[in-house]
Amino acid sequence: MVYFDSAATSWPKPPEVWQAMEHFIRKVGASPGRAGHKRTVEANKIVDETRQLLADLFNVDDYQRIIFTLNATDSLNLAIKGLLRPGDHVVTSSMEHNSVTRPLYTLEAYGVQVTKVKCDQQGNINLGEVEQAIRPNTRAIVLTHASNVSGTIMPVEEVGRIAAKYNLFFVMDAAQTAGLLDIDVKKLNISVLTFPGHKSLMGPQGTGGLYIREGVPLLTLREGGTGSGSETPTQPDMMPEKYESGTLNAVGIAGLGAGVKFLRRVGMAKIREHEMRLTKQFLEGAAGIEGLHIYGQQDLNNRVPVVSFRIDGYKAGPVGDSLDKEYDIACRAGLHCAPDAHNTLGTFDEKLVRFSFSYFNKPEEVDYALNALRKIAFQSPVQTLPAR
Secondary structure (H helix, E strand, O other): EOEEEEEOOOOOOOOHHHHHHHHHHHHHOOOOOOOOOHHHHHHHHOOOOOOOOHHHOOOOOHHEEEEEEEOOOHHHHHHHHOOOOOEEEEEEEEOOOOHHHHHOOOOOOOOOOEEEEOOOOOOOOOOHHHHOOOOOOOEEEEEEEEEOOOEEEEEHHHHHHHHOOOOOEEEEEEEOEEOOEEOOOOOOOEEEEEEHHHHHHEEOOOOEEEEEOOOOOOOOOOOOOOOOOOOOOOOOOOOOOOHOOOOOOOOHHHHHHHHHHHHHHHHOOOOOOHHHHHHHHHHHHHHHOEEEEEEEEOOOHEEEEEEEEEEEOOHHHHHHHHHHHHHHEEEEEOOOOOHHHHHOOOOOOOOEEEEEEEOOOOOHHHHHHHHHHHHHHHOOOOOOOOOO
């Protein structure tokens, strides 16, 4: 199979990821922070090491300000619902994933006011319009770092400056960029950074996290066992226990830590260079297919390796089905959990097919996929994928 769906979940994983998970299950097994015996101590050491690796990756001074969650959606719910109060106003964009738009929609029923700044048909946001949207009761700006539909990278450094200018909280969704682009929470003035573990960080599903800057007043969404402060009826106020009730996915966190070590060993710059070389190869090849339309930036410096497209005369679903069933190419067709983005791009009705490339994809796979798309568009023969 040719796997072009890493924007949903990266695959394959580096071998050290599943090896670290196997080691945890076979040799450690215990719950971190829940006792004092040596296996629990070892489990806690693995979790803390991963926390430190992530803090180093994002230039966070205090690694205990990294909170582990189920995924980026879980992180965004904690960030958005924990931060906003009735009567507050928030600024966001028209390119957001449902993990931003749905919590905000829910909060509108409780008196939170939402302004979505309309992006253009390349997914770009106008910084002047972001600033114009700010009101006296604006509390936060919530923005994706890069669109999961168009691949467009947002001007987050400039947005961070706007947030600082007006003393606003800046919540950044790094679902498509954590592990791929350099993210410095200080340089970008990020109040809350949310990220998944299972995409470019190379970890398994069921892992994610967020960074919470000191002084950001997030309410807790869940309370319960933390392994410390058990004698009190209130949730401990210390980090990270305040936001980590219940048993952590320690085996997944072990895999996530191994994924971050892989990024450090190979180098994020090398990984991005390879993925963007594949993106360039695909964009150049797709330009020669009549009736195939690409969405998002042509400038490779302003996009991530996520490419969405449509073919004249076809709905996205049948194209995705054909790629899967006839050519063994895994991709994603549809709205990509981002209906606002598709409304912005004008593709809500037709929807789009999305290819997303990873470090483990090869140039010959891109050529094979281009031939498959030519076949679909022109009904011409498709070459066989070379043996691995």
